[in-house]
Amino acid sequence: MKQRAKRSTLFWVIAISVAVHVIAGAIFAGLKIYRYTEPPEATFESPPPARRMAQANVEYRVAMQQLQQQSARPPGQTAGAMDSLLEQSLESFDSPGGAFGTSALGGTPVVVGAGAGRGRGLGRIGGGGGSLAIGVSAVDFFGIKKQGERVCFIVDAGASMVEPERGDLPGYERVKAELVAMVEGLSPGTFFNIVVFERGVDLYAPRMVVATRDNTSQVADWIAPYWRLVDGKIKERGTFRKNYEPELVDWEGAGGTSRMDLALAAALEQRADLIFMITDGTPSIRLARKEAEDQTWRRRVEGYEEARARYEASERGKREMAAYEQERAVWQAARDREKAEREAKGLPPVVREGGNRGAPSRPGPSRPSRPTEYAELDDLQRWVRRRATTLYESGGSALPSLNLVGYSPNARGTATIEVLAKTFPDGTSRVIGAFAAGGTP
Incomplete structure (x- = not known):
């Protein structure tokens, strides 16, 4: 009996102990589970200060969004560049400076601004006292008034542009000053570039830059350096940078003193929609020479040099050369007097295209002229049309407007600008007189 009672007591002790441990374990496990599932205590933090967008940037973005909705340009031209343009201010565009810079869009023809004048910020759609679209500038180019989004100015820098009948160097300074004022008057969203031409071309920037x-x-x-008088000497005679060579596709232009072909090709490669040119006369574009003709010419030069030596050694040659030297001395004295009179008035020496105009002719055998063929105006015009068709229509763009101003041209020069202005639709030509120093044409 006693042993049975002991077993019963031990059983209950063990059972109670197990129950107590089970209950304690359940409570402990419950607390653990509760801690992991209990939601964190709520905390409150102050939000970061709100970023304020500058008013000009807000207007800029709004104007650009409206432009995207309203522009009639093909979407392919603007879609890729618009987003990157909206992310930068106008000041972020590279400037040309001494070394070439590039526009932020790499020359892509996108309209990026508004307004009608400098110093007005981005302006407003249709603002500036008119109804100009965003990025369009109204330009008054020596009396020709046109509107455009991508404007290229072409300036003739040939010696004939600074001859006395065209106002000398002071007159050309006025031409440059007027050009500067036109560029500074462009709306901030307009793209522009400048081409100066003579025997070659100088380009302001390698591609269009935003204004x-x-x-x-x-x-x-x-x-400023073109035909500028510094300490009584002319700074730069004609083009001197020669920093751009346009592609002359299917064209044989190889030289000349007035390379309008290079100037127009450069403007077309800029994809300008509005091209202005000021020039005094006609193109002088030498076509490529044939090797056989050059060989014949060199043989003729050798014969001339032998004949020249025989002439100057003869009695007749000595008499005629002595008379020639006297005539030349009289001519030179007249030139020196004219130079002195001009210096007294603060004017530079007379500049004449082609050198010593009016000098007496040298007697004896004449040096044979090198065989030279020049491009006809009709040929130039047809080539410009073909080149523009390739460059513009392949990109879905309309042909540009070509507008020419004749700067005190002769009759042939006047006829030239009238013909060239008809190269594309909406072209205009106009003739102005020479600028007097500080005066008007």
Whole structure:
């Protein structure tokens, strides 16, 4: 009996102990589970200060969004560049400076601004006292008034542009000053470039740049050296940078003193929709020479040099050369007097295209002229049309408007600009007189 009672007591002790452990384990496990599932205590933090967008940037973005909705340009031209343009201010565009810079869009023809004048920020759609679209500038080019989004100015820098009948160097300074004012008057969203031509071409920037204050403010310094008088000497006669060579596809232009072909090709490669040119006369574009003709010419030069030596050694040659030297001395004295009179008035020596105009002819055998063939105006016009068709229509763009101003041209020069202005639709030509120093044409 006693042993049975002991077993019963031990059983209950063990059972109670197990129950107590089970209950304790359940409670402990429940607390653990509760801790992991209990929601964290709520905390409150102050939000970061709100970023304020500058008013000009807000207007800029709104204007660009409206442009995307309203622009009639093919979507392929604007879609890829618009997003990157909206992410930068106008001041972020590279400026040309001394070394070439590039526009932020790499020359893509996108309209990026608004307004009608400098110093007005981005302006407003249809603002500026007119109804100009965003990025369109109204330009008054020596009396020709047109509107465009991508404007290229072409300036003749040939010696004939600074001859006395065209106002000398002071007159050309006025031409440059007027050009600077036009560029500074462009709306901030307009793209522009400048081409100066003579025997070659100088380009303001390798591709169109947007008309920011930084880009336009450098034009005056860039254009200043052309035919500028410094300490009684002319700074740069014609083109001197020669920093651009346009592609002359299917064209045989190989030289000349007035390379309008290079200037127009450069403007077309810029995809300008509005092209202005000021020039005094006609193109002088030498076509490529044939090797056989050059060989014949060199043989003739050798014969001339032998004949020249025999002439100057003869009695007749000595008499005629002595008379020639006297005539030349009289001519030179007249030139020196004219130079002195001009210096007294603060004017530079007379500049004449083609050198010593009016000098007496040298007697004896004449040096044979090198065989030279020049491009006809009709040929130039047809080639410009073909080149424009390739460059513009392949990109879905309309042909540009070509507008020419004749700067005190002769009759042939006047006829030339009238013909060239008809190269594309909406072209215009106009003739102005020479600028007097500080005066008007």
